[in-house]
Amino acid sequence: MNKIVKVHPGDDVIVALTDLEAGEEVELDGETYTLTEAIPAKHKFAAHTFAPGEEIHMYGVLVGKAQSEIRRGSWLTTFNTKHAATPLAVRESRYDWTPPDVSKYAQATFKGFQRSDGSVGTANYWLVVPLVFCENRNVGILKEALTRALGYEVATPYQHKVEKILAMLQSGQDDLLLGEEMPLVTKTKPVSPVFPNVDGIKFITHQMGCGGTRQDARALCGLLAGYITHPNVAGATVLSLGCQNAEETTLREEIEKRAPGFDRPVHILNHQTLGNEEQVMDLALKQTLLGLKEANRCERTEVPLSKLCVGLECGGSDGFSGISANPTLGYFSDMLVALGGKVILSEFPELCGVEQNLADRCVDRPTAEHFAHLMATYSQRATAAGSGFDMNPSPGNIKDGLITDAIKSAGAAKKGGTSPVVDVVDYPGKATKPGLTLLCTPGNDVESTTAEVGAGATVVLFTTGLGTPTGNPIAPIVKVASNTRLYNKMNDIMDFDTGAIIEGRESIAAAGERLLNYVISVASGETSVKAVLNQQDDFIPWKRGVSL
Template identity: 55%
Template sequence: MSLAQVLKVHPADNVIVALRDLPAGDVIEFEGERYELPYSVSAKHKFVTHDLQVGDHVTMYGVLVGKATKPIRRGEPITTFNLKHDADPYGLEQKKPYSWEKLSVSEWQNRTFNGFYRADGRVGTRNYWLIIPLVFCENRNVMILKDAFERELGYAQPDIYREHVRELLHLYQAGQHEVIHKMQPFVDPAQIRTQARANRPFKNIDGIKFLTHEMGCGGTRQDSAVLCSLLAGFINNPNVAGATVMSLGCQHLQTEMLEKEVRRQNPKFNKPLLLFEQQAGTETALMAQAIKETFLALVDANKNERKPAPLSQLTVGLKCGGSDGFSGISANPAIGHLSDMVVSLGGKTVLAEFPELCGVEQELINRTADTAKAQKFIDLMQAYSAQAEAVGSGFDMNPSPGNIKDGLITDAIKSAGAAKKGGLAPVADVLDYAEPVVTPGLNLLCTPGNDVEATTGMAGSGANVILFTTGLGTPTGNPVCPVVKISTNKKLKARMPDVIDFDSGPIIDGEQSIEDNAEALLEYIIRLASGDEITQAERLGQDDFIPWKRGVSL
């Protein structure tokens, strides 16, 4: 089977995507037209279908994604030198009716995953204990607890890199310097992937997770309030059995503020919440008491066993990072279809990254039946955009050098492809950062595009699985929520197998449809949610946690 050379994403587009490297002088025959390429076009990049003059629109995914800044010849690639970001205006006055029929999901209707039931009725895909500081002053104590609990209870990462250093030291001390120079450093990834789970005394606890941050004091009261909401959301996350909270005592974020916010978010809250304040006595007394009470809480948390739960108990975060020109035509549409499947089954999905919805706002407004929620989306987008522009960093500056190199020339191109993660389902709710997800269906959550700030926000809002598509490769993980890394192309999967969990590359090669890829991914998620699989980020101990300060972050 010969592989397709090019693809037009939407009938209204005036650009064509190169699926492989196309040299200058090539003649491409596509949909009855012949295109002679005056310049080479790298895979993932786009060339125009007809001559464009300065100011002419470039359309992709059926929406405006930029305007020509120079004349562009038919067959010539779009670049940062001949195209600038532009997007259509949006608002309630342009709102159009929208209809959608749930997908036929009868074969999945009675499927279940084995999860951990919580007293509030939600179900976790993991059973974690959480240890968190209310202020950066407690980071050291948290890290001491981390070393003690992880090593003694079997949750520590293997010491393979430490062993590698030890080997080099022995050779150095033996005077075998030439041997060191000739060595081919190698660490078997299987050593990292294989954890000593059999020796863990608490069989039903997937891990103890330790968060550190640089907030809690010295910042604005707004930042402290946001941190409070975020930490409360992590404690309320269905993947968390309970939490140990370390406080200095004099910081902005007081323990009573956290307790109040936890119960405001979740009136049915019924988890152990252990609170310790250092200024009440000596550090040794503090740590000894925290260790003892946390250990006893772990004994109780270990009594919770996995039980069958319907797929409607899934809350799936939808994220992309290290995106490339294939993201919007393979992995993102695949998880968009999966989102529609989960919504059709009565579950919840969460589309975040508001800077990466620039240019598709009107489509999402049209999909939001509730006018008040549509207005909330508009208000959040406009406030965020104005905040960025006020410091000279508008949404148009969002694409990273890696994005641009791999074909995402403008923010609107990146956004139009990123929005495919949300599928076609109506928007059920619109949430500001750290607001809990409570409404079944597709939820829009205001977060930055920054990988870790976004995944942190989704976990804080209650996601129990996060799907993360990537075209360039990123190791991002989360302390309490498994993050599934999905490659947009086969080469990435082959190059970074210790980071990637699932491959959507077969879509590009025509070996699999978007729908088939999504269904295979759902099967993987069921195994993952049941604890039969763990993600590569979990194997690597990649527990990334960065709270969003409500300043500018794209």
């Protein structure tokens, strides 16, 4: 295994692949570097001496400037390096792309649920969702009534632990308690004996719908419409109080906008019109069970890979993410685009510093200008709020080597591969064109993942170097580890390991093909990802406005 790597020939920083000691000599491409101090794995050291104010490059782009002199072989930290990025200028350009060879996948298929509008789901769920937070309790009542009766309830694997601990306490074995081995029961995905072709009923709650701006209410309705019309959803039960900003008519308008002539069942129940809780629950239960009976008639069939729509996400990133996991997603993305599928790249704060590359890849000038406008507007809003894209890296990111937003962004953007940008969509829009779509979302993991699924992603690939349990109610979230240590340490939430790239045992192309095969298995319902097994159903709408 190599100890160090230079990611791009034009870089003037070197990445440590393992912990390096002060005074240690390391060699790369015929050059020897003597380290002036210890360099932790995942962090960077200077390939030459930087003068104060001198530009620093990684991934072939500007990622920072030296705040003070940084000697050759010295550690780049937040104390001697500050964020810097090249300003975006929309320009006339022609982007030539050479897609990867995907001939061996030309006839490949996955088993999906075909919908009448031509879309294909990787799952078959019924959705229960409120238009306003006032109805969250009633959503909970429906969940309690339906999941157990239909066989979708999963007993917590910790129940037997509680019982065993209590027994030990009652028998006076307190001193033996902490040394007792208590393995968990292996989790499996529940299959309803009543509706075996329905993967489950998903109950979504949120804290929006009223008290905010009309724009936020409209955006919420757009997001919910994205979930209701999603290929992974067979139908929906919607609870409305009746007086909220997120009106029923607005939801219907957003549904029609995304899916003209939408024909899957959507039952909207107005609490104030129907009367008391019992009347609402009675009708909701009857309509939902009738809908489930209909949804159960849909079965998986073989469909081409061009019917896949995959979201690209990252969270809890580390200094290896941009070297192993994210480039693997990039190769996968290029393969899927070459096969006629869709991929969605979001998290606009994490595109800061690579805007020029993405703008130059846009299929036409209006698309590039739309991207530049959304980036500039978002950045201005962040600055007005007393923050900025330069404050994006989290403490965990910084601790593991991502010390400027541009370093984090340049690595994060690798998830989008090299294909042309066919469309740029603002939140909470929908990806409609085959190819790579840029979706304006925050860098927040759950808000961004929520938006990608609302935009049509039927599977989301989520890279991480530190570990995160993030999931989604209706789409499988595949956790891709940037390093094998994380994959083994947190195997209860990790699905796919790219650590062999760091260790020099696998190429990015090989890992990308392995990931495509894995996604086919997930999309076909043959492999259940950990977030699904753990019932990690995270859902957070993006609130742009203020509370009123």
